[in-house]
Amino acid sequence: MPSRQTTNETLSSTDRRVAALAPGPPVNIATGQAADPGAGEREVTFRLEGVSVRYGEALAVKDVTMDIHHKDITALIGPSGCGKSTLLRCLNRMNDLIPSARVSGRLWYHGEDVYGPKVDPVQVRKLIGMVFQKPNPFPKSIYDNVAFGPRTTGMKGDMDEIVERALRSAALWDEVKDRLKENAYGMSGGQQQRLCIARCIATEPDVILMDEPCSALDPISTARIEDLMHELKEQYTIVIVTHNMQQAARVSDRTAFFTAEVDEATDVRTGVLVEYDRTEKVFSNPGDERTENYVTGRFG
Numbered sequence: 001m002p003s004r005q006t007t008n009e010t011l012s013s014t015d016r017r018v019a020a021l022a023p024g025p026p027v028n029i030a031t032g033q034a035a036d037p038g039a040g041e042r043e044v045t046f047r048l049e050g051v052s053v054r055y056g057e058a059l060a061v062k063d064v065t066m067d068i069h070h071k072d073i074t075a076l077i078g079p080s081g082c083g084k085s086t087l088l089r090c091l092n093r094m095n096d097l098i099p100s101a102r103v104s105g106r107l108w109y110h111g112e113d114v115y116g117p118k119v120d121p122v123q124v125r126k127l128i129g130m131v132f133q134k135p136n137p138f139p140k141s142i143y144d145n146v147a148f149g150p151r152t153t154g155m156k157g158d159m160d161e162i163v164e165r166a167l168r169s170a171a172l173w174d175e176v177k178d179r180l181k182e183n184a185y186g187m188s189g190g191q192q193q194r195l196c197i198a199r200c201i202a203t204e205p206d207v208i209l210m211d212e213p214c215s216a217l218d219p220i221s222t223a224r225i226e227d228l229m230h231e232l233k234e235q236y237t238i239v240i241v242t243h244n245m246q247q248a249a250r251v252s253d254r255t256a257f258f259t260a261e262v263d264e265a266t267d268v269r270t271g272v273l274v275e276y277d278r279t280e281k282v283f284s285n286p287g288d289e290r291t292e293n294y295v296t297g298r299f300g
C-alpha cells in the first residue's frame, strides 16, 4: 500500500499535471467520432477510455468512453440494470469494495489514473464524494454527522464553522441551527438526504456523485434537492444517476443514455453507452433511435 503522504502529494498536484498527463480526446472506436462532440477546450474532470466492469464472469458494463466536465451536472440515464450505478461507482473506486467486481480500461481524474498504483482509494473517495439512493445518516447528532468526515480526516479549522458552512451549502442550516445536538434520525427524509449532502460537502470534495438521490423522497423534497444541485454546481462537479427523465432534463447539462444488450446464450445483460450529448439535444433531438424510444417512453 502506498503511504498516505505520497498519495496526498500526487493528488494535490493534479491540476499542475493535467496538461502533461491528459491523453488526446477519446474517440468512439465504432464510429471514429469524438465521444464528446462540441465540448471544445472545457476542463475535463473524468476521462473514461474503454471502461468495462465485470462481476465475476458477467460483463455488466462494456467499453464506455466519455469525458465528464468540470462544474457540469452530468446525468446517467437508462433502464434498470444497464449499469448506471456500476459505472458511477467506478469514478470513486467504490467498486473496490465489491469483491467480484473488476474494472478494466482507463479512467483519468484531472489527468491522473484513478486506478494507478500510487493512488489511495480512501483519498479518492474524499475528493469524490457520494450520496446514495436512501438517505443514510449515522445514528448520531446532526452536528456529529457533518463533523464526522472532517474529524476522521483531521481537517484543520474551527469545527463549528466547518459544520455551519456545510449545512448552509446544503440549504439546511436555517432548519436545523437550533437543534444541532438532536439525533439525525428525527429529521424528515428530505432533510436527512440534505444532511448526507452536507456530510459529503464537509470534507471539501471536488466531485459529488449521486445515485438516484431523490427516489426515496416526496416531490417537494425532490424539488429542494434539485434546487440545491443548481447551487452546488457553482462549486462542484456533479454526476447523477436518475431513472427520472424529467429530473435529468431539469437539472443536468449533459446526459449519457445507456441501454442493456442481452446475450442470448448466457442471458447476461451488459450496459453500453448509446448516446452522450448536451441534455437539451438528447431530449429534443437524439441521434440514436434507441435514445429516442427511451426518452419518448416508447421501448423496443
Ligand SMILES: Nc1ncnc2c1ncn2[C@@H]1O[C@H](COP(=O)(O)OP(=O)(O)O)[C@@H](O)[C@H]1O
Residues within 6 Å of the ligand: 055, 060, 078, 079, 080, 081, 082, 083, 084, 085, 086, 087, 098, 100, 269, 271
Ligand atoms: N454487487 C453486484 N454483484 C453482482 N452483480 C451486480 C452487482 N451490482 C450490480 N450487478 C449487476 O450488474 C448489472 C448492472 O447493475 P447496476 O449497475 O445496478 O444497474 P443500474 O444502476 O443501471 O440499475 C445488473 O445486471 C446487476 O444485476
Ligand SMILES: [Mg+2]
Residues within 6 Å of the ligand: 084, 085, 086, 241
Ligand atoms: Mg442503480
